[in-house]
Amino acid sequence: xxxxxxxxxxxxxxxxxxxxxxxxxxxxxxxxxxxxxxxxxxxxxxxxxxxxxxxxxxxxxxxxxxxxxxxxxxxxxxxxxxxxxxxxxxxxxxxxxxxxxxxxxxxxxxxxxxxxxxxxxxxxxxxxxxxxxxxxxxxxxxxxxxxxxxxxxxxxxxxxxxxxxxxxxxxxxxxxxxxxxxxxxxxxxxxxxxxxxxxxxxxxxxxxxxxxxxxxxxxxxxxxxxx
Amino acid sequence: xxxxxxxxxxxxxxxxxxxxxxxxxxxxxxxxxxxxxxxxxxxxxxxxxxxxxxxxxxxxxxxxxxxxxxxxxxxxxxxxxxxxxxxxxxxxxxxxxxxxxxxxxxxxxxxxxxxxxxxxxxxxxxxxxxxxxxxxxxxxxxxxxxxxxxxxxxxxxxxxxxxxxxxxxxxxxxxxxxxxxxxxxxxxxxxxxxxxxxxxxxxxxxxxxxxxxxxxxxxxxxxxxxxxxxxxxxxxxxxxxxxxxxxxxxxxxxxxxxxxxxxxxxxxxxxxxxxxxxxxxxxxxxxxxxxxxxxxxxxxxxxxxxxxxxxxxxxxxxxxxxxxxxxxxxxxxxxxxxxxxxxxxxxxxxxxxxx
Numbered sequence: 071x072x073x074x075x076x077x078x079x080x081x082x083x084x085x086x087x088x089x090x091x092x093x094x095x096x097x098x099x100x101x102x103x104x105x106x107x108x109x110x111x112x113x114x115x116x117x118x119x120x121x122x123x124x125x126x127x128x129x130x131x132x133x134x135x136x137x138x139x140x141x142x143x144x145x146x147x148x149x150x151x152x153x154x155x156x157x158x159x160x161x162x163x164x165x166x167x168x169x170x171x172x173x174x175x176x177x178x179x180x181x182x183x184x185x186x187x188x189x190x191x192x193x194x195x196x197x198x199x200x201x202x203x204x205x206x207x208x209x210x211x212x213x214x215x216x217x218x219x220x221x222x223x224x225x226x227x228x229x230x231x232x233x234x235x236x237x238x239x240x241x242x243x244x245x246x247x248x249x250x251x252x253x254x255x256x257x258x259x260x261x262x263x264x265x266x267x268x269x270x271x272x273x274x275x276x277x278x279x280x281x282x283x284x285x286x287x288x289x290x291x292x293x294x295x296x297x
Numbered sequence: 298x299x300x301x302x303x304x305x306x307x308x309x310x311x312x313x314x315x316x317x318x319x320x321x322x323x324x325x326x327x328x329x330x331x332x333x334x335x336x337x338x339x340x341x342x343x344x345x346x347x348x349x350x351x352x353x354x355x356x357x358x359x360x361x362x363x364x365x366x367x368x369x370x371x372x373x374x375x376x377x378x379x380x381x382x383x384x385x386x387x388x389x390x391x392x393x394x395x396x397x398x399x400x401x402x403x404x405x406x407x408x409x410x411x412x413x414x415x416x417x418x419x420x421x422x423x424x425x426x427x428x429x430x431x432x433x434x435x436x437x438x439x440x441x442x443x444x445x446x447x448x449x450x451x452x453x454x455x456x457x458x459x460x461x462x463x464x465x466x467x468x469x470x471x472x473x474x475x476x477x478x479x480x481x482x483x484x485x486x487x488x489x490x491x492x493x494x495x496x497x498x499x500x501x502x503x504x505x506x507x508x509x510x511x512x513x514x515x516x517x518x519x520x521x522x523x524x525x526x527x528x529x530x531x532x533x534x535x536x537x538x539x540x541x542x543x544x545x546x547x548x549x550x551x552x553x554x555x556x557x558x559x560x561x562x563x564x565x566x567x568x569x570x571x572x573x574x575x576x577x578x579x580x581x582x583x584x585x586x587x588x589x590x591x592x593x594x595x596x597x598x599x600x601x602x603x604x605x606x607x608x609x610x611x612x613x614x615x616x617x618x619x620x621x622x623x624x625x626x627x628x629x630x631x632x633x634x635x636x637x638x639x640x641x642x643x644x645x646x647x648x649x650x651x652x
Contacts, residue, residue, distance in 0.1 A: 102537045227634075
């Protein structure tokens with residue numbers, strides 16, 4: 071396998087995001103993740119800039135790279151034109167490629183996102199889909215959502231949507247031709263391979279942790295999603 | 298010459314096509330506020346007389362998954378290229394993006410293709426190989442709120458109500474919240490740039506309201522993609538929304554206007570959670586601050602029925618706002634189903650006051 075830096079430098083986001091950091095910390099000052107986590111984008115950029123393979127491997131196996139919320143507020147502010155978020159995006163991709171993501175509590179949660187948003191894209195053609203948003207998974211949706219779900223057919227019709235219908239309009243069914251196109255694009259461009267890697271490495275980790283691992287919302291998914 | 302702070306936005310302008318748009322829908326807006334995009338299309342078609350095409354063949358851009366670290370850049374580039382191919386096929390050149398996350402994605406991809414031409418070539422090859430399609434880049438690509446901004450004066454001529462409190466004659470105090478990916482990534486692609494975004498403030502000014510300038514005006518709503526999508530990480534999201542809400546509270550806003558489907562959702566729903574968990578409410582008499590999108594505000598002022606445009610499915614009650622605007626509404630119709638079907642009312646939260 072090529073050196074980690076060699077792989078990182080193939081990512082245009084790394085090329086675009088990593089100029090020369092002077093450690094001023096403006097990115098950290100404006101970062102919403104730094105508000106709530108022990109997370110400091112300034113340190114991430116500084117570490118990556120040092121070009122130490124061992125340190126980079128440690129970073130790829132850490133929770134740190136999964137703390138960013140990708141709001142990209144750092145891009146606007148950096149006086150040197152660095153983009154800590156782009157560097158994070160490249161690090162996350164490499165962490166999955168190498169399988170290092172399962173070594174951190176936050177990294178291994180990628181399976182829970184893959185099994186919801188990821189799979190919904192290929193199943194429905196939407197990142198999120200009404201039928202999958204239940205109150206157990208998303209309790210903050212509140213009583214108005216519960217009412218809407220209970221009366222979904224009548225309310226969706228009342229609001230003039232095309233919910234579950236094969237015509238244009240809001241919440242229409244995605245055509246099978248379009249879903250096929252999405253799948254073929256995923257196969258061709260590495261999306262399917264990325265999903266398979268997440269499942270493969272996660273299966274090994276679930277076994278190590280003694281969690282039941284099958285599909286969809288299994289015991290391992292619930293553990294990752296909730297805890 | 299010294300430029301006054303409130304005029305800085307004027308340095309950032311962009312071209313917004315006048316007519317004939319291909320409309321790219323939003324996953325979040327369709328699912329969480331399902332009446333909003335129909336209203337948007339109706340305003341464009343029937344109020345402004347514009348041609349806008351709604352394509353059954355389009356899909357998600359995959360942006361939420363991309364920003365959660367799930368999707369390779371090559372994949373999202375090719376999905377976006379397919380959307381452009383659909384636009385070409387339908388005979389359009391101007392592309393409207395409904396979602397702010399998607400808007401950021403589209404702009405970023407166009408910029409990447411410009412700066413790294415080999416990625417454009419690779420995307421062309423991948424799309425052709427996967428689907429047999431080819432594509433041309435749109436002549437004009439804007440966010441949906443840009444179009445409402447462009448036609449704010451035309452809308453102003455047709456509105457039946459203004460952003461004025463009919464009881465006091467005072468302008469309503471309006472907080473604007475711009476989705477981070479509208480202008481923070483590429484300020485030159487946003488009206489007013491990232492520091493002084495004017496795309497929503499311009500609507501407030503034009504339609505009679507007063508802008509609220511508060512300390513955390515530019516702070517993120519707290520979506521955070523994977524931070525919200527995992528229940529274990531959701532504290533990130535509510536904490537950042539609360540930071541904004543606490544910061545705007547002393548200014549007693551009547552209304553929050555947002556241009557991002559996600560931000561609208563978080564600023565609405567986290568008020569419910571903060572009320573139930575902390576006992577804090579952000580408006581008078583235990584109500585919350587209504588959070589509406591630009592097209593929902595435009596629709597209200599133009600005289601659309603609030604329940605036809607889906608304002609009953611916001612968790613924060615909108616009636617106090619309707620009263621201030623002087624808008625007549627039928628309380629009995631709020632929770633009716635299709636054709637007046639009686640389907641009961643939602644349960645009331647314990648702390649957040651809802652009607």
